[in-house]
């Protein structure tokens with residue numbers, strides 16, 4: 439663990455300024471992400487260096503289709519997320535804090551930043567191009583990103599963040615010089631979806647897309663859930679908004695599967711997903727369907 443960045447003391451509480459939730463955290467408690475705790479008046483990043491998930495993945499699995507295509511990337515994940523999506527497909531680590539590590543099957547390693555960089559370099563012979571922070575929400579472990587991305591870049595590695603984009607502009611801008619590519623979830627194009635299903639809001643995510651697209655390679659992912667975010671009008675509006683930023687930004691429309699607290703609806707029909715992709719292609723150059 440390590441003292442967090444982006445917080446201020448408020449009496450015996452602390453206010454975290456990392457993401458738009460702006461949690462005011464009582465002594466001993468964590469913020470909504472489960473991993474940033476008020477410990478005796480100091481905000482602590484509890485998951486610093488904790489890596490329960492580490493794998494060499496095809497870069498297309500992030501998904502990134504137009505960035506180092508055909509290569510592999512060392513993919514690391516920790517605990518916690520600042521969204522609470524009812525349909526989360528990674529809830530085993532995303533909706534847990536560091537105190538869960540002893541209860542989880544498999545090994546949680548403590549990996550120093552330089553060790554992760556060296557591990558990534560050692561895998562170059564197997565086609566590895568760098569390090570991706572993925573599986574849980576990487577920004578809630580901001581300090582580990584800050585401590586790892588810079589030596590990774592200095593070592594000549596490619597750096598990737600797979601994120602929900604729900605982060606404040608100042609910490610985002612500070613990190614972007616050390617990020618080569620991002621896949622950002624735009625979970626829907628309505629604030630109601632973000633409020634009711636994710637416990638968040640849409641505008642900060644769109645702001646992250648705008649800022650990131652100006653500084654690094656960006657691809658976007660929408661997990662299509664029938665009846666929730668699958669309307670032709672909604673996907674069309676999303677695609678037109680993306681095109682207003684840059685029509686060459688790739689959009690991945692992925693099929694969801696029932697998970698976590700949303701056992702229904704069943705996955706979208708493949709033909710419906712292909713039709714949504716055609717709608718998006720009216721505005722965008724690169725639209726992919728996934729999980730089909």
Ligand code: SF4
Nearest residue numbers: 454457460461469471
């Ligand atoms: S990063 Fe976590 S503690 Fe900080 S404001 Fe967001 S949810 Fe709250």
